Each structure stands twice: as C-alpha cells, then as structure tokens.
Amino acid sequence: MTTLQNKKLVVVGAGSGIGRRIAVDATAQGAQVISVGRPELDLTDEATIRAFAERVGDLDYLVSLAADHANGPVTELDRDAVHRAFDAKVIGPILLAKHLAPHFRPGGAILLFSGVAAWRPAPGRVVMAATNAAAAAAAAALAVELAPLRVNALSPGIVDSGVWDGPGKDSFLTAVAERNPARRVGTPADISAAALLALTNPFLTGTTLHVDGGGRLV
Numbered sequence: 001m002t003t004l005q006n007k008k009l010v011v012v013g014a015g016s017g018i019g020r021r022i023a024v025d026a027t028a029q030g031a032q033v034i035s036v037g038r039p040e041l042d043l044t045d046e047a048t049i050r051a052f053a054e055r056v057g058d059l060d061y062l063v064s065l066a067a068d069h070a071n072g073p074v075t076e077l078d079r080d081a082v083h084r085a086f087d088a089k090v091i092g093p094i095l096l097a098k099h100l101a102p103h104f105r106p107g108g109a110i111l112l113f114s115g116v117a118a119w120r121p122a123p124g125r126v127v128m129a130a131t132n133a134a135a136a137a138a139a140a141a142l143a144v145e146l147a148p149l150r151v152n153a154l155s156p157g158i159v160d161s162g163v164w165d166g167p168g169k170d171s172f173l174t175a176v177a178e179r180n181p182a183r184r185v186g187t188p189a190d191i192s193a194a195a196l197l198a199l200t201n202p203f204l205t206g207t208t209l210h211v212d213g214g215g216r217l218v
C-alpha cells in the first residue's frame with residue numbers, strides 16, 4: 001500500500017462536511033492538501049477548470065465531492081437546476097479529468113463521489129439517482145481510458161455531514177439508522193477512511209466502493 005506522505009491531494013467541493021474531514025485526515029497522514037470550494041473552482045465553468053488545472057501543476061490524487069441538488073417531484077423540476085446538478089457531479093468531474101489527466105504523477109488516482117440514491121431510488125430523488133449513477137459509470141469508463149491512472153467512485157449512504165441539518169434531522173437519521181444493516185448512519189470519518197483507502201490502494205481501479213452501512217440493500 002502506498003502512503004499519503006508527501007503526496008499532493010486536491011479536494012474539490014471542499015465545503016462539503018465529508019470533504020473537510022478528508023482534508024484533515026490526509027493532512028494528518030502527511031499529504032499536501034489543496035482544498036478548493038465553489039468560489040475558487042466552479043464546476044459549471046470549463047474556463048475556470050482549465051485555469052485551475054494550469055495553476056495546480058503536478059499532482060498525485062484528486063477527490064471531487066461537489067454536489068448540487070435538484071430534488072422534488074419530477075413534474076416540478078427546473079431544467080436549470082437539473083443542469084447544475086449534472087454539472088457538479090458528472091460534467092464538471094469529467095472536465096476535471098480532461099484538464100488534469102496530463103498532470104498526474106505515476107501512481108496517481110482520482111476519486112469521484114456517487115451516492116446511495118443511485119441504487120436505492122426514492123420519490124423526489126430522480127436527479128440525485130441519475131447523477132450518482134452517472135458518476136459511478138464515469139469513474140469506470142475513465143479508469144479504462146486513463147489507465148494506468150486509477151479512477152474509482154465512492155458511494156456513501158446517509159452520512160451526518162451537515163447536509164441534513166435542519167428541522168426533522170433527528171427523526172430522519174434515527175429512522176435510517178434503524179433500517180440500515182449497520183444500525184447507524186455514517187460519519188464523515190467513516191467516508192474519509194474509505195476515500196483515503198481508495199486513493200492509496202494500487203490495485204483498486206474502475207470500481208464503486210459502497211460505504212453505506214448496507215443501506216442500498218434494504
């Protein structure tokens with residue numbers, strides 16, 4: 001297993017609770033972490049992605065956690081919101097691969113973020129299901145095309161990352177925990193540990209790591 005010592009890791013979507021934890025854990029393990037949020041790198045804009053790639057130079061690892069949400073009944077979906085959701089999770093990460101692929105050092109890896117909604121659809125989550133499934137498919141296809149650069153996806157289950165904060169949070173998370181085979185919801189630390197494993201295991205590529213407490217099965 002390779003280590004993160006002195007490796008350059010770019011975390012995109014760093015405002016995410018899970019992204020912040022990945023940055024902290026990777027830094028603790030000796031990585032040089034570059035965290036970028038939407039203000040510095042908006043995945044809806046290819047010119048910004050191209051300029052970022054030129055600025056960042058050589059790197060070892062990339063994680064993209066960006067997600068924009070277009071939830072609600074399909075009959076009420078807003079086309080622009082749907083487009084932004086695909087930009088954040090599918091089109092933007094593909095453009096990151098386009099512009100950053102030449103900059104990866106040997107042994108490098110990309111990790112895209114999918115999510116349990118792709119495998120456990122629910123009403124009002126059509127766009128979430130489609131973007132997460134597309135992210136997993138893109139990771140597999142990129143792994144084949146960009147080899148030996150490794151590319152994987154990580155599919156979290158319901159994680160108490162801050163995204164669920166608000167009215168009804170406790171009852172929602174309790175219900176999920178009771179149903180999950182793991183009998184709990186995820187923490188950012190659970191997901192971070194799996195993300196760093198996916199980046200550093202040299203025989204892992206083209207796959208989706210389900211870190212969901214078994215939530216996609218029930």
Ligand SMILES: NC(=O)c1ccc[n+]([C@@H]2O[C@H](COP(=O)([O-])OP(=O)(O)OC[C@H]3O[C@@H](n4cnc5c(N)ncnc54)[C@H](OP(=O)(O)O)[C@@H]3O)[C@@H](O)[C@H]2O)c1
Binds near residue numbers: 017037038088
């Ligand atoms: N938490 C869960 O239960 C769960 C479950 C399944 C999958 N996931 C996936 O895991 C990942 C992390 O989740 P999370 O809960 O920690 O965080 P999250 O709240 O989903 O964070 C998403 C981040 O993406 C950023 N973003 C949105 N559009 C962007 C764009 N166009 N360009 C750049 N950044 C953009 C947001 O920035 P702003 O702050 O500027 O809006 C936000 O910081 C996401 O991909 C999510 O879909 C999470």
